[in-house]
Amino acid sequence: MHQCGACIRQPPPLDQALAAVPYDYPWSGLLTQFKFQEHTGWAHSFGTLMRSAPWVEPALEAADWLLPMPLSAGRLRERGYNQAALLAGALDPGKVQPKVLLRVKESPPQSSLPRQQRLLSVRGAYALEPLHAAEAQNKRVVLVDDVMTTGASLHAAALVLRQAGVAHITALVFARTE
DSSP: OOOOHHHHHSOOSOSEEEEEEESSTTHHHHHHHHHHSOOGGGHHHHHHHHHTSTTHHHHHHHOSEEEEOOOOHHHHHHHSSOHHHHHHHHHOGGGBOTTTEEEOSOOOOGGGSOHHHHHHHTTTOEEEOGGGTGGGTTOEEEEEEEEESSOHHHHHHHHHHHHTTOSEEEEEEEEEOO
């Protein structure tokens, strides 16, 4: 694997990031419906597409935990469901740990912010559930989310996991911006 100079000096918190599709037409529209218009039944089909992407099966097989990216309490009340948890459940329900990674800080929707503000808005937004902190040592984790744009949220969550001693972190998203 080749790394750029910046990554060698300051390694990213993720070991790898995998995506099933690019975040553009038609996927961006379908994801908007899935996420904001209660088309939750699509989770299984999206999960199937995610599983079929290169390197996903080995990452899922090697994982101890699948951690859906958590929503803030307010956003969860608004929406009524966590789309990342639905995707994780479609991938491997037996490995999903929905209560390990917590969202402890509200922030504006990431889609409304430029890159630098995204990075700042998620700083301190995630924490490990204290009762599970000791269990995280040396685990292999797959962080599951619907979309990766700048990676700010996934990186912020991964930093928390690294500090807890997680050995390997893969980000797995349905769609990723090019």
